[in-house]
Amino acid sequence: MEPAPPAQEEARFDLCVRRDGSILKRTPTTLVVSDAGIDYAIDGRSGLRPYSGLRSIRIQLTSPAPHLSARVELDFARGRPLFVYSHTPDGEISSEQNRVFVAFLMELHRRLGPQDRARIAFRSGVSPIRHKVLLVCSLVIAAPILFLLGLALAGQVPIGKVIWPIIPGGLLAAGLVKAALWSRPGTYEPDRLPDGLLPSA
Missing domain, CATH: 2.30.29.30 (Pleckstrin-homology domain (PH domain)/Phosphotyrosine-binding domain (PTB))
Structure with a gap:
């Protein structure tokens, strides 16, 4: 042995x-x-x-x-x-x-x-649940931003009135998407x- x-x-x-x-x-x-x-x-x-x-x-x-x-x-x-x-x-x-x-x-x-x-x-990476939360949050934030941008491009709303919510909201949504990409499970x-x-x- x-x-x-x-x-x-x-x-x-x-x-x-x-x-x-x-x-x-x-x-x-x-x-x-x-x-x-x-x-x-x-x-x-x-x-x-x-x-x-x-x-x-x-x-x-x-x-x-x-x-x-x-x-x-x-x-x-x-x-x-x-x-x-x-x-x-x-x-x-x-x-x-x-x-x-x-x-x-x-x-x-x-x-x-x-x-x-x-x-x-x-x-x-993060857990699958946290990853889905990141993606859902980014979509929830991006949806009204895209809606406002569409109204501005169609001439229904002055661009000056929507530019300020669009910029921070767009940056936040982009940050969440980026986080979801580099932390995917x-x-x-x-x-x-x-x-x-x-x-x-």
Whole structure:
């Protein structure tokens, strides 16, 4: 009987995570990745979350090019999901922080065993529901804008009266469409991380 291979050393990454119970608040912490799982402390609580409880990994952009930033959502069977961000708690984007974030993702995927990879869902972009919400919101905003523009072009309404609602409304609709395009949902293979969703170092 061959001896078991020696356990690999743990890897530490100083990154920004979402605080429990808060969508907007971020806090810095040290994520410790080992063969057993991910260990970290947040809001005074600490502990190891094993890979056996990991159900899905979702990587998505939080801002598009050229100022790329991203986050990864780790969804576990028990407890709240863990959100890890490539930017600092105050939203600053830096090459060094991006490198740490990408290194964390690569180390995390490298530690996953064959059974983990077969069980875990590897997703990219926003959820399908959020993607549909973005598209619907853009259509809801664009519809009256196009209607007003049609009235102005037909000469039924002076262009000066509709130009001010058209400009901000058009910009908002265009922004939502752009967000829907660069955050569309998908999947990826754990052996090859999606380049389009990784922040540039």
